[in-house]
Every structure is written in C-alpha cells, then in structure tokens.
Amino acid sequence: MPLSPTYRPARNHLTLGDAFYDPVAAADFPAHILRFRNQEAAAQVGLDGLTDAEWIDHFGRFVPLPDNLPTPLALRYHGHQFRAYNPDLGDGRGFLFAQVRDVRDGRLLDIxxxxxxxxxWSRGGDGRLTLKGGVREILATEMLDALGVETxxxxxxxxTGEALHRGDEPSPTRSCVLARLxxxxxxxxxxxxxxxxxxxxxxxxxxAYVMDTYFPDRAGAGDPALALFDIVCARVARLGAQWMGAGFVHGVLNTDNINVTGESFDYGPWRFLPRYDPGFTAAYFDHSGLYxxxxxxxxxxxxxxxxxxxLLPLTNVDGLQxxxxxxxxxxxxxxxxxxxxRLGLSSLSEADDRALAAAAWRFLERSAIxxxxxxxDWYGGTDSRHRAANGPNARLYEGADFEPLLRQIESHPARPGLDLSDPYFSRATPCTMLVDTVESIWQPIxxxxxxxxxxxxxxTIAQMKAALSGPPPGSPA
Incomplete structure (x- = not known):
C-alpha cells in the first residue's frame, strides 16, 4: 500500500556527521507478532495507511522507510547516572530508525x-526489551499524553519470540521491540x-545543528550557545512542572534521559503517585531517594x-549563570x-494563579486524597461543585482544610469551551495508572x-484525553 501523501521523510541527523553515531543493523528476531500500533501517532506522520505486514517490515524487521535513513544509527553520548559520570553509554539497545515531519506543523520527529x-554501546547487554517493559511504556506514554505532559x-x-532473563521480572519472560515517536x-x-x-x-x-533544526526562530542569535541554554532551561522547567502536576515519577533522571526539546522519554521504573508524597520513589534501586x-x-x-x-567554552559564564x-x-x-x-480553570493574574496552586498543594498534602x-472532582471549578459534593471524596471537601482552596477555585472561572457533560465526568472516580492497575493489565497477558x-x-485513556482536551480549535463552544 502506498504511503500517505502526508508522509514527509527527513534525514537531518546525517548532517551531524559520523562522529555522532554508528550505523547498525537490527536483530534478526525469530517471530514478529504485532501487539500494538498507534494509529493516532501514525497519522501524525503519514504512516497510518501501512498494512500490518508493511508495519511489521518497518517496525519489526526495520526495512528502511522510503527516502529515509538508509540504515539505523546508534547515537553516541555519555552521561551522569545517579550523579556518577559514565563515559561508556550510547544507544545500547535502541537506535534512531527514521526521521519524519509532523503533518500538522512540519516539526521534525524521530522514530x-x-x-x-x-x-x-551495549556494554555486554543483550539489547532486548521485555514484553512487560513494552506494555508499561505504552501505558506511561498514553497516560502522560492524555494528561497534557510533553512526552x-x-x-x-x-x-519477538525470545525468552529473556531479567533480575527484576520472573524469568524467562517474553520479549518485544518498541518504536517510539x-x-x-x-x-x-x-x-x-x-x-x-x-x-x-x-x-x-x-x-548550531540543534538551533537550526529545532529552534529556527532563534537560530540567528548572536550567542547561539547561550540561546540554546535559555531554551533548554525553559523547556525543562515546563516538563518538570508537568510531571509534578501529573503526580508522575520518572525514576531515572540521568543526564542521558533529558533531551534538548524538553520532552519526557525512555520509561523504565516509572510510577504515578497514589497520593501526595514528596519522598515517593519509582526505582527500587534508588536507595537514597535521589529521584x-x-x-x-x-x-x-x-x-x-x-x-x-x-557550553562554557562557547559562551560566557555570567550569561549561563x-x-x-x-x-x-x-x-x-x-x-x-x-x-x-489541571483544574480546568482559566488563568488570572500571576499572583492569583500562584495562590491557587499553593492552596492545591497544601490540600493534597493535608487531606491525603x-x-x-x-x-x-473539581475539574471546571465551581461548575463541578454538585458533582464533587456527591462523589466518594465529599467528606474531604466539607472540612476546614479545603476552605482555602475552595476560595481560590471560586475566584477562577472555568476554562472556555469546557464540557462537563462529557461521559468521562459521569464516572465516580478518575482514570488512574497506579502500579496495581499496571499489574492487573499485565497479568492476563x-x-x-x-x-x-x-x-x-x-x-478509557483516549476518552479521558478527549474530555480534558476540550473541543478542537475552531469548534463552536
């Protein structure tokens, strides 16, 4: 089947030169059983029209996409892992397979x-991924995307039909290969x-490559290194706030897991909070609670x-500081x-928004909701008062601990276009992705x-995403 006319291949990474990557070949897997294809994401890059057989060829056998990278590239990098520097990193069980353009805005995307x-760069590892790891990554990315996190x-x-042995899963366990956008x-x-x-x-x-490729509106900056640092800091600040607002713990915030576009990726021991707890960790090996x-x-x-x-050799320390x-x-x-x-409200002044956020964090801590x-419960603010008062947490909203937050909610109007008649809001409880839920999904598999x-x-996640996203731009309110 021909690719969609919206498919736009790119090979930008090749312009960096071979000092930045190593051409590699994918493993020859004994089986190729398609378990998940994200049609929404595929349509974003013009790949939604592939047959299942073509899909498996490209994302299981890694036959190159037309006019795209001729061979996969294992990217080279170092990094601090739990604040210990490791020069022996790089793509050890993954690679850059292709680059494509987003059909909506032309933005460059990696597969x-x-x-x-x-x-x-495998460092003695087998280069494989467990099937459970693949399922967990699907759940993490879909949930975060629905909650508005850049991911x-x-x-x-x-x-892929191989039996893998792992210390943190019952072994032997099933294997898979994952492709991410x-x-x-x-x-x-x-x-x-x-x-x-x-x-x-x-x-x-x-x-220069990063500025030209990802931030072309700032590519003409007189001090490109300083401009890059400014952009990355802004985007990482946004990502950190989105994680915290989602109650999400990434688990492994090493420097090789933070990219320049401020997008969350590479999900290993992640967790969502059951309730507010600053000391909650995701990784069983994070003994000090560093992350x-x-x-x-x-x-x-x-x-x-x-x-x-x-960046110090390329710019001045005062600007960076x-x-x-x-x-x-x-x-x-x-x-x-x-x-x-997250509360489905409209932003007011900086002071008003700060007061609302502070009151929300205090209530989350004191109530253990x-x-x-x-x-x-309070999505849409006071428009949801009746729904909150008749839900399973009603008692928590009757005490003095909630009054400061209620006053702030009352001062912020609902977001324009919000539709509380959406079936998602008829649920008694929200869609969540706690560890018990993940295990209950994995067990029957x-x-x-x-x-x-x-x-x-x-x-259910797709329903939640539609409800929280509101009507498409240009739709009648």
Whole structure:
C-alpha cells in the first residue's frame, strides 16, 4: 500500500556527521507478532495507511522507510547516572530508525527504538526489551499524553519470540521491540561526550545543528550557545512542572534521559503517585531517594548545570549563570499554570494563579486524597461543585482544610469551551495508572495472552484525553 501523501521523510541527523553515531543493523528476531500500533501517532506522520505486514517490515524487521535513513544509527553520548559520570553509554539497545515531519506543523520527529538488538554501546547487554517493559511504556506514554505532559509516543510494539532473563521480572519472560515517536533524541549526555573529549569544534557544530533544526526562530542569535541554554532551561522547567502536576515519577533522571526539546522519554521504573508524597520513589534501586517525586525539580536543575558546563567554552559564564538562576522562577510559573490547567480553570493574574496552586498543594498534602481525585472532582471549578459534593471524596471537601482552596477555585472561572457533560465526568472516580492497575493489565497477558484489559484501558485513556482536551480549535463552544 502506498504511503500517505502526508508522509514527509527527513534525514537531518546525517548532517551531524559520523562522529555522532554508528550505523547498525537490527536483530534478526525469530517471530514478529504485532501487539500494538498507534494509529493516532501514525497519522501524525503519514504512516497510518501501512498494512500490518508493511508495519511489521518497518517496525519489526526495520526495512528502511522510503527516502529515509538508509540504515539505523546508534547515537553516541555519555552521561551522569545517579550523579556518577559514565563515559561508556550510547544507544545500547535502541537506535534512531527514521526521521519524519509532523503533518500538522512540519516539526521534525524521530522514530527511535527500544529492544532492537545489540550495538557497539551495549556494554555486554543483550539489547532486548521485555514484553512487560513494552506494555508499561505504552501505558506511561498514553497516560502522560492524555494528561497534557510533553512526552514521546509509543508507536509500535511487536513481540519477538525470545525468552529473556531479567533480575527484576520472573524469568524467562517474553520479549518485544518498541518504536517510539519523539521530537528529539539529542540529550544533555550528547553534549557531555563532546566536552569530555574536548572536541570544541564538534560541540559548536552540535549547538548550531540543534538551533537550526529545532529552534529556527532563534537560530540567528548572536550567542547561539547561550540561546540554546535559555531554551533548554525553559523547556525543562515546563516538563518538570508537568510531571509534578501529573503526580508522575520518572525514576531515572540521568543526564542521558533529558533531551534538548524538553520532552519526557525512555520509561523504565516509572510510577504515578497514589497520593501526595514528596519522598515517593519509582526505582527500587534508588536507595537514597535521589529521584523521588519531590526532588525531581532539583534533579532537573542539577542536570542543567551539567549542560552549562559543556557550553562554557562557547559562551560566557555570567550569561549561563543568569539563565540558570532564573530556573526556579520559571519552574514556579509553569507549575502555577499546570495546576490551573489541571483544574480546568482559566488563568488570572500571576499572583492569583500562584495562590491557587499553593492552596492545591497544601490540600493534597493535608487531606491525603488520591492524587488524581482532586483534579477530577473539581475539574471546571465551581461548575463541578454538585458533582464533587456527591462523589466518594465529599467528606474531604466539607472540612476546614479545603476552605482555602475552595476560595481560590471560586475566584477562577472555568476554562472556555469546557464540557462537563462529557461521559468521562459521569464516572465516580478518575482514570488512574497506579502500579496495581499496571499489574492487573499485565497479568492476563502473562498468563492467558489476553490483551483485552489493555485495550479497554487504552480506550478509557483516549476518552479521558478527549474530555480534558476540550473541543478542537475552531469548534463552536
């Protein structure tokens, strides 16, 4: 079947030169069972018209897409892992497979992989991904996208017929290969590698590439390194606020997991909060709580400091320091806006939005309400008063602890175009993705190869996304 006319291939990454990547080949898998294809994301890049057989050829056997990268590229980078520097990183079980243009705005998007086989950077690993890991990544990306978090999208999961042995899963366990759609796979660790090699020419080349490719409106800046740092800080502040507002814990905020476009990606031991808890961790191996929920903004700022160090040879320390020092203010403003949005309200003044956010965090802490429940019960503000008063958390909204937040909610009007008659809001409780839910979705797959619970959850997430997104632009209110 011909590709859609909206398919627009790109090969921008090749212009960086072969010092930035290694051409590799995908593993030869014994089986190719299509388990998930994201038609919404595929339509975004003109790939929705592929037959299942063609889909498997491209995302299971990695036959190159037309006029695209001729061979997969394993990207080179270093990074701090739990604040210990590791020069032996790079794409060890994934690669950049293709680059495409978003049909909506022409934005460049990468198709990357996870579990596609060994590369020169595999460090003794098998280069594979467990099927459970693939299912968990689908659930993380779909849930975060529905909640308005800037995230990669899981494009495809194909079961590959191998039995894998892992220390953190009952083994042997099933295997898969995942393809994801992401704005960029250039990470802070990409810059760290060049800084460690003292390769200032390649560092300047990378800065110019990133500005020209991802931020063309700022590409003419007199100090491109400083402009880049400013943009990355702004986008990472936004991402951190979105994670916190979603009650999401990424779990592994190493510098190789933070990209220049400020987009969440690479989901391993992630968790959503059952209730507000700053010390809640996702990774069983995060013994010190370095990447706990409440420490995520600090972790992001630490990573940005590492990027600033890399850029020092190309710009001035005072400029970098000023941008770095602005991060808490940027993050605070983003956080206020996230809380306003999560409650389905309209933004007022900066002071009003800050007061609303502060009251919401205080109530979440004092009430120990389910994290997602508050935003669900009061979505739309006072327009949801009756719904909240008759829901399972009604008692919590009757006490003195709720009064400061209620006053703030009453002062903020509902978001224009909000439709509380949407079937999603007739539920008694919100859609959530706590660890018990994830396990309940995985269990029938593991024991009976029953994928029905997963598809039911994906339908529910899609319903939530439609309800929270509101009407499409240009629709009548």
């Amino acid at each position: 990357g992989t996870k579990g596609s086989g060994r590369t020169p 990669s999208r899981s494009l495809s999961v194909i079961e 992401s704005h960029s796979h250039i990470r802070i660790g990409t810059f760290q590698r060049l800084a460690a090699l003292d390769d200032q020419a390649s560092l300047a080349h990378l800065v 706990a929920f409440g420490r995520q903004p600090e972790a992001l700022l630490w990573n940005l400091a590492r990027l600033a160090e890399c 000023k941008i770095f020092d602005d991060f808490p203010d940027r993050y605070g403003k983003e956080m206020n806006g996230v809380i306003v949005k 389910g994290f997602e429940s508050l935003f669900f 593991a024991t009976d190869d029953d994928w029905g619970t997963l598809h039911t959850m994906l339908d």
